[in-house]
Amino acid sequence: MEEEYIRLVFGLKLKQIRTDKNLSLFGLAKLTGLSKSYLNEIEKGKKYPKTDKIVILSEKLEVPYDHLVSLKLDKNLAPIGEILQSKILKEIPLELFGIKENNLIDIVANAPAKVNAFISTIIKISQNYNLTKESFFLASLRSYQEAHNNYFEDIENNAVAFAKAYHINLENPIKYKDLEDILIEEYGYTINKEELSKHQKLSELRNIFIPKNKTLLIYNNINEAQKTFIYAKEIAYNYLNIENRLYTFPWIKFESFDQVLNNFIASYFAGALIIPKDNITKKLTHLFSQQEWQPIQLHKIIKSFNCSDETFYQRLTNILPKFFNIKNLFFLRFTHKENSPIFKLTKELHITQQQAPHANRNNEHYCRRWVSLKTINNLEEVSEKKSAYGIQISSYENSKNEYLVLSAATSDPFKEKINRSVSLGMLLSPHLKKKLQFLKEDTFKKKTVGVTCESCNIQNCKERVAEPRVLNKELRNKEIEKAVENIIQSYS
Template identity: 80%
Template sequence: MEEEYIRLIFGLKLKQIRSDKKLSLFGLAKLTGLSKSYLNEIEKGKKYPKTDKIITLSEKLEVPYDHLVSLKLDKNLAPIGEILQSKILKEIPLDLFGIKENNLIDIIANAPAKVNAFISTIIKISQNYNLTRESFFLAALRSYQEAHNNYFEDIEEKAIEFAKSYHLDLNKTLYSKDLEEILIEEYGYTIDNKELSKHENLSELRNIFIPAKKVLLVYNTVTEAQKTFIYAKEIAYNYLNITDRLYTFPWIKFDSFDQVLNNFIASYFAGAIVIPKNNIVKKLTSLFAQKEWKPIELHKIIKSYNCSDETFYQRLTNILPKHFNIKNLFFLRFTHKHNSPSFRLTKELHITQQQTPHGNRNNEHYCRRWVSLQTIKDLENDNRKKSSYGIQISSYENTKNQYLVLSAASEDPFKENISRSISIGLLLSPHLKNKIQFFDEEIFTTKTVGVTCETCSVKNCTERVAEPRTLNRVLRNEEIENTVASIINSYK
């Protein structure tokens, strides 16, 4: 058993005994002859006392020696022991949010019953909703991104520094051949475009990196844009000296949160060299200054980069908050199996606040009025289309918020009969309307939307695929509550 765990358990027990006896640290120091700072270090789990000191504590506190050194905790501290022994605190990326493990333990120890009840509740909720370790890590990463408005100046600067070092002109479109040469000549890579295609069960993977031989296996059906992004990520791992990393994309296994975080950092770096900051800011500034909305102009900007629609929309979530002060936005990615009644929200990001809509874990049906779903339906209804695009103003029936939402849908090249859409929604604030000169409510389709059919109060909705049972239950409970209150008031 880890020494750290033993120290923490002893410290928690000592603190609990001292608190039960209504002794301050100063009082315990006076009683035992041990220094206050030394006792504080013990309680925080930083030091474990020698045998003679434990005997002193045992005698002065009138507690059996065996009880002090036992790893068995009292009932109200038992959940803390389970948490420490499970090493869950090692899994949580506390440092990412400026929290130290000992501080968290100290908080728990100060109100063990309440905090343990809260932690137990969180664990039960996660079990009921089948939250996996992967979904937990992704939620932590998403919170980290949102806390920084999804903009990381240090990575942006590293991308610019890299381009200068290797004489890459960031005002010109970047192609895979530009990066392949760097991977081979500078970092000693061997790139194999044939091996993966020999394995039918690996058709959903785009690449595998074999570190021992520095071999990069790339599936032979990846597009030029995908290949460029893959190469850019590999350069990021090398240029940023990242060794704790994932070896496949999409990932199939990870060992720690650091690997998930480093995958994000490498992806961010890749996006920053494929769609350079200064270049995209200049083009968006020109687009927003136009007096009339012309979809073809946005399409030209996207096509000026060697990237997918998803990479471009994701890059907007970096650039808009920082350089245009457009911070109230959301990013969504949906997937849909052909002829399935369900749409899956597989990725989401909310800048500044928890924008509507957000992920639903109750197996409820997302609103079919969303342009995110409509672009998928448009794509699937027209077999000739390689991709479909849409834009609308979404007015949420349960809030006063309206969003200008842009969406693009395409077939998943690695999964048969799967469509996907990516969308970015911008809150319609006075600032946004002033920033985007072409904005005119008359030229965009406006739809009143809900979040899920089960919670939506929109009447006579032709797109509804489920009754508002969740909403009806809430309304029924409110009606009962009002009736009970009325009866009580009648007796006053």
Template identity: 65%
Template sequence: MFAKKHIFVIMEEDYIKLIFGLKLKQIRTDRNLSLFGLSKLSGLSKSYLNEIEKGKKYPKPDKISILSEKLDIPYDDMVSLKLDKNLAPIGEILQSKILKEIPLELFGIKESNLIDIIANAPAKVNAFISTVIEIAEHYSFSKESFYLASVRTFQQANNNYFENLEQEVVIFAKAYQIDLTKPIQSNELEEILVEEFGYTINNKDLEKHKELDALRSIFISKSKTLLLANHIDEAQRTFIYAKELAYNHLKFKERLYTFSWIKFENFDQVLNNFFASYFAGALIIPKTTLTEQLTNLFNKNRFDESLFVKMIKSFNASPESFYQRLTNILPKEFNIQNLFFLRFTHRSGSERFYLNKELHLSHQHSPHANETNEHYCRRWVSLKVLNEISKTKKDHVVDIQISHYPNDDMQYLVLSSATKDPFKESHYRSISVGLLINKQLKNKLSFLEDKKIVAQKVGVTCERCTISDCEVRQVPPTILDRSRKNKKIENVVNELMQKFS
């Protein structure tokens, strides 16, 4: 506890040094003084002044008095932590909790390095921060959104694979004699929660409150009571139990208490929620078993849809959990690192499709979230399976497609599943994983040459699509047309500039 407090004090001192240095540098540059000039004016060495401006040293009171007198700035203004409007955003972020809440070390960033960057280029950093704040306000970018985006970046930076969590699953399974070669049932995990961790499982009280019909569970830490919605299926119950076991086994104190989440108090809760979900997925869908099944599927010369569906059903997990687990295993075990994950939702009878979850490994792939008023390409297999299931009484629709994006000249093999939304009447969701087709993928997937797999030219949204003969286009390519028009205007202006130069 003492060590943490000591580190916190040091961090606060660093911020004070940096703010003083930023103010001194701004005052100096406003006076059109070089470091050499300020050194001659004040009698303080150039190297000493440079250290102050970089936030590495804080001058003693007598030195501050000299600077105050020579620069004609009141002493109190010099030592005040208040910054003028040009540097105010930097002061806000330095004095806020944001740098303390986010574990920068996860991204390989040292706080001292971040401070150096701010000190060396305050104007640029200030402009960047101001821009981020403006974007956040314009698009209602909440603290929760920022945290979630940070976790997503963390996943992408690690190819969404965490060996330490995989090992913890093995350790947990051995400690509680769980056979990872067989499907795990909820009663097996419930027994561990009750007997080992003193949980009370309540399947009744959550249903008494209609306001909570979107929640699957609430955990009351004081009494270790887990309230569960009684309409959840076996796979959902198993996943919830597995997450609770993860919180306990990994000894996470900061955690979320509802599923799905309502709000986040700090970044650790978001990160631990991700780790617990990863642990749960790895426990229910073990790496070794899934790797063996995928190897069998990939070695076939034709895509075996029935085998793929059998794979999904062989685990006590939802299709979404299965597809999520693919994003862990494919990069690690098969070196398929260029992939994306998408989750769409759709209401039967409507013409709108909502992309509310996505992950991109290696780089930002073509299918990604856009402005909410744009129309996603109806040629995507993700939308096709949603259309099909909403018009039939099927429980699960699976399809595969080779999607070719002419604008990027890239092709993806996309696997997609659609199921009913268990919590919303007449609502459906599709889960998709897209694999970039390159030489490496062709070497790993024997069925990639299967002629029965439909190949389709696709766009991102109708508003930006170059496909002229699209039979399912929802609206004209307005954004694309505007861009083309602006390009023509630019070309004519250039011609006139050359003609009359």
């Protein structure tokens, strides 16, 4: 048993006994002859009293000595003990949000019954929705990104410093061969492009890193943009001296939050290197100043960098909030298996506002009117089509919010008959209209959208694939509530 746990349990029990007897810390100090500061440190789990001090506390509080030193907690404090023993507080990246563990324990200890109910609720929700440790870590990371508007100056500066140190011209597209040479010559990598392709069960992996001999197994069928991104991530791990890292891409599982955070840092570095902030900012400024919308101009900007559509759209979530003050935006990635009625939201990020949609675990059907889903459908309608693009203004039927949404869809090269789309949505506001000179009243098609069919109130919707059962239930409950109110008023 850890000493820390023993100290915390003793402190929690002492505080509960003191409050049950309506004693202040000052009163307990007067009663026992022990200093108030010393008792305060005991209650916070910072100190464990010696035997003679426990005897004094036992006698003055009229509590058996064995009860004080026992690690058994009563039903009010038992949940706190379970939390401490489960190490869940060690899993939560509290320091990332400026929270100290002891402060959280104090909150729990001050209202154990209420906090116990809250924690139990959270646990039950997570069980019902199959919330894994990885999902929890990723949710924590998203909160961290959103708290910083998804822009990290130190990583940006490191990418620029690396390029300068290795004479990489950020005005030109970065080639994977340049990064490959650095990995081999500077960091002693061996790159094997044959081994991974021999293992059919590993066909979904792009690469595996073997740390013992610095061997990078890389799938031989990936395109240049994917290869460049993988090499840029490997450089990040080495250049930034990151040791606690993942060894596969995409990841299989996370062992700790540090691995989640380090994976994000390496990916961010790769994006900042491949799509340099000064270069992309200059090109976007020119695009936004155009009086007429020309989609080919955006396409040319994307193609000017050696990157995928997903990498580009994700990079916009760094650049737009920082350099254009466009902060009310979201990024979504959907995946779809051909001929399946289910579209899965596999990645999401919301800056400043919690825009719909969010990951849906209720087996509800996302609105088919979204451009995110329409681009996938457009891709699947033409078998030889390699990509599809779309743009629309989404007007939510249950709110006043409207979003300008750009979307791109491609097939997944590693999963048969799986297609995916990435979308960037920007809240329509006076600021956005001022920034985007081409954004006029009739520039883009406007579509009224819902969130899921089950919760949508749009009438005569041709795209609907399920009845609005959730909405209907809400309406029935309101009717019942109104009827009850009328009955009560009639008898008043």
